[in-house]
Amino acid sequence: MLLLYEYDVFWAFLIVSSVIPILAFFISGVLAPISKGPEKLSSYESGIEPMGDAWLQFRIRYYMFALVFVVFDVETVFLYPWAMSFDVLGVSVFIEALIFVLILVVGSIYAWRKGALEWS
Secondary structure, three states, rough: OOHHHHHHHHHHHHHHHHHHHHHHHHHHHHOOOOOOOOOOOOOOOOOOOOOOEEEOOHHHHHHHHHHHHHHHHHHHHHHHHHHHHHHHHHHHHHHHHHHHHHHHHHHEEEEEEEEOOOOO
């Protein structure tokens, strides 16, 4: 026998959490003032005419630095469950984790030599 009544709280939460944003968007769409003028259709509504192009090109170094940080940050998060259950897993998992850390160190040295970790 399926016990679907145990999921009543889940379904109620799902329905309420779906209805509230839909209702908020609907109410704001109905009550919002509609004013379309030249100032509203301009790029900026500050009252100052924009000068130059709004598109700026960033150096790729910022993206590379962020990408290297995210990769190594996520990889070190993978070590946490291993460290918490180290006594149960045994020697083979220790060797696998050692290989994993070695790959991280090699990747870190590679990124360092390529200059991806230098900010200037």
